[in-house]
Amino acid sequence: MRFSKRKILDLLSAYWMYAGIALVVILFGFIGVVLFIKASPVFYEQSVSDILFSDDWKPLSGKFGMLAFIISSLYITLIAVAISAPVCLLAAIFLTQYADRRLLTLMQPVIDILAGLPSVIYGVWGIIVIVPFVSDVIAPAFGRETNGYTILSAGLVLAVMIIPFMLNIMIEVLRSVPTDLKEASLSLGATYWQTIKYVVVKKSFPGIASAIGLGVSRAFGETIAVLMVAGNVTRVPENVFQPGYPLPALIANNYGEMMSIPLYDSALMLAALVLFVVVIFFNLIARSSIIRLEKYS
Amino acid sequence: MNNPKIKIQGLDLHIHKQHILKGINLEIPANKITVIIGPSGCGKTTLLKTINRLTDEYSGVKHSGSITIDGIEVLNTRNGLTEIRQKAGLLSQRPYPLPMSIFNNVAYGLKISGRKRKSALRPRVEHLLRMASLWEEVKDRLNDPAASLSIGQQQRLCLARGLAVNPDIILADEPTSALDPLSSQAIEQKFQELSGQYTIVMVTHILRQARRIADYVIFMYLGEVIEFGSAEEFFSNPKHEKTKAYLSGVFN
Numbered sequence: 001m002r003f004s005k006r007k008i009l010d011l012l013s014a015y016w017m018y019a020g021i022a023l024v025v026i027l028f029g030f031i032g033v034v035l036f037i038k039a040s041p042v043f044y045e046q047s048v049s050d051i052l053f054s055d056d057w058k059p060l061s062g063k064f065g066m067l068a069f070i071i072s073s074l075y076i077t078l079i080a081v082a083i084s085a086p087v088c089l090l091a092a093i094f095l096t097q098y099a100d101r102r103l104l105t106l107m108q109p110v111i112d113i114l115a116g117l118p119s120v121i122y123g124v125w126g127i128i129v130i131v132p133f134v135s136d137v138i139a140p141a142f143g144r145e146t147n148g149y150t151i152l153s154a155g156l157v158l159a160v161m162i163i164p165f166m167l168n169i170m171i172e173v174l175r176s177v178p179t180d181l182k183e184a185s186l187s188l189g190a191t192y193w194q195t196i197k198y199v200v201v202k203k204s205f206p207g208i209a210s211a212i213g214l215g216v217s218r219a220f221g222e223t224i225a226v227l228m229v230a231g232n233v234t235r236v237p238e239n240v241f242q243p244g245y246p247l248p249a250l251i252a253n254n255y256g257e258m259m260s261i262p263l264y265d266s267a268l269m270l271a272a273l274v275l276f277v278v279v280i281f282f283n284l285i286a287r288s289s290i291i292r293l294e295k296y297s
Numbered sequence: 298m299n300n301p302k303i304k305i306q307g308l309d310l311h312i313h314k315q316h317i318l319k320g321i322n323l324e325i326p327a328n329k330i331t332v333i334i335g336p337s338g339c340g341k342t343t344l345l346k347t348i349n350r351l352t353d354e355y356s357g358v359k360h361s362g363s364i365t366i367d368g369i370e371v372l373n374t375r376n377g378l379t380e381i382r383q384k385a386g387l388l389s390q391r392p393y394p395l396p397m398s399i400f401n402n403v404a405y406g407l408k409i410s411g412r413k414r415k416s417a418l419r420p421r422v423e424h425l426l427r428m429a430s431l432w433e434e435v436k437d438r439l440n441d442p443a444a445s446l447s448i449g450q451q452q453r454l455c456l457a458r459g460l461a462v463n464p465d466i467i468l469a470d471e472p473t474s475a476l477d478p479l480s481s482q483a484i485e486q487k488f489q490e491l492s493g494q495y496t497i498v499m500v501t502h503i504l505r506q507a508r509r510i511a512d513y514v515i516f517m518y519l520g521e522v523i524e525f526g527s528a529e530e531f532f533s534n535p536k537h538e539k540t541k542a543y544l545s546g547v548f549n
């Protein structure tokens with residue numbers, strides 16, 4: 001009696017697990033399929049390459065070239081990651097390899113809190129600090145004039161925002177390098193810095209790469225904070241001191257409004273689909289690079 | 298003993314106020330195998346790592362006393378850490394191949410100290426891999442990651458890697474404890490071959506292994522050296538009660 005009861009429980013819990021996994025996968029596919037179906041009407045009017053590579057965005061005349069938004073998103077993401085990745089790597093190296101262990105223990109909750117702050121707070125902080133900083137200090141230094149709502153501001157806010165997120169992963173990664181491995185290198189006469197460069201960082205490379213990949217997908221999809229400081233002007237930005245209009249901001253600002261324009265919601269769905277695909281792409285890259293590179297190190 | 302390779306005098310070591318090594322005095326002879334035995338936690342690993350200054354990397358370490366290699370002070374000096382560590386290489390309990398190819402593992406020590414030109418590396422690497430009896434097994438896959446080797450092969454790779462920087466002394470911390478019997482035997486044999494040119498200090502928990510290869514034996518207990526002597530005398534006629542007890546298996 002007891003045995004069969006346990007067996008039933010076992011079976012039940014196994015089923016629950018499978019059901020949970022299936023639910024996640026189905027939900028995931030469901031989002032993709034719905035986005036695709038909703039976006040498809042716009043394909044009948046315009047070719048995909050026109051949509052992705054033309055900057056002609058005139059919804060009223062049925063022109064949905066999204067280049068301005070795509071370029072803005074790429075630009076902002078690039079700035080954010082170019083700043084945050086090296087900062088995180090150096091900070092993680094310092095905290096795990098040089099600093100007193102107590103400092104790391106002290107910093108860990110701070111980083112966690114920063115990583116968990118709602119993004120609207122980063123947006124507000126961006127408006128109060130970064131926007132004036134860009135308009136009053138950085139832009140004049142480069143001989144530019146701007147109100148501060150620029151690609152650069154969005155990139156900076158985003159950089160600050162993903163730093164705690166990336167830093168957390170990198171600390172975890174660097175901390176997992178065994179002490180004995182470091183000692184092996186030191187025993188061969190390598191200096192501490194050589195050991196970090198050639199052994200610790202190299203060993204952690206898959207993890208570092210995936211942290212950056214996850215940072216990219218996080219940055220690319222971030223909506224509110226970026227929307228608040230990017231300026232949101234529909235034009236392909238020529239330099240970082242011009243305003244931009246990233247994809248997530250486009251969707252968040254316009255969905256539900258102006259829906260009377262034909263195909264407008266399809267175009268927004270397409271923007272969402274692009275976002276969805278890019279974010280998944282970088283996530284997959286990040287995760288598969290862990291697996292592939294781990295084999296090699 | 299005249300002309301000991303390593304001379305340790307009045308060595309005390311504390312980690313965070315914990316007294317780990319207590320008043321160690323030792324004279325380790327050149328070109329012999331000296332085996333350190335003793336119960337777990339008695340400070341064997343710490344003693345080895347003090348000799349090549351790896352204990353410098355631990356937080357809260359304080360030491361006093363002196364260690365000399367060939368009459369040159371190595372403990373109380375600020376320079377030449379690279380030279381000291383290359384002179385006394387460490388072979389650890391489990392092999393830790395560096396995250397790079399088999400070839401580069403062996404070449405690593407040469408490259409970082411910038412001592413060899415690229416063209417001279419290849420024959421040197423081959424020579425070292427032959428010394429560690431690994432060449433035949435890896436000659437066609439030198440660019441494979443070192444992690445792809447078996448554990449036993451990895452340990453021989455670590456040996457070759459350590460020999461690359463021309464050490465005089467090999468500090469080996471239970472170098473066979475993670476290996477299968479055949480690989481263990483290979484390492485033991487290597488040590489016996491090498492002992493003509495190298496001073497080998499080896500920690501082991503396996504008494505039979507100590508009997509097989511030791512020229513001299515050190516018995517440690519709770520951070521102290523209890524007994525030190527030639528293997529013959531040590532095993533046939535131990536002087537100290539604790540040594541006798543350990544040898545008869547009371548501690549294990």
Ligand SMILES: Nc1ncnc2c1ncn2[C@@H]1O[C@H](COP(=O)(O)OP(=O)(O)OP(=O)(O)O)[C@@H](O)[C@H]1O
Nearest residue numbers: 312317335336337338339340341342343344355356
């Ligand atoms: N980094 C460290 N920080 C604090 N204490 C340490 C550290 N390394 C070693 N110890 C302590 O020093 C003592 C000796 O350790 P050690 O590793 O030298 O022993 P051992 O003889 O090699 O033992 P085993 O046979 O188990 O390897 C132990 O009590 C250990 O807890």
Ligand SMILES: [Mg+2]
Nearest residue numbers: 341342343470
């Ligand atoms: Mg030990």
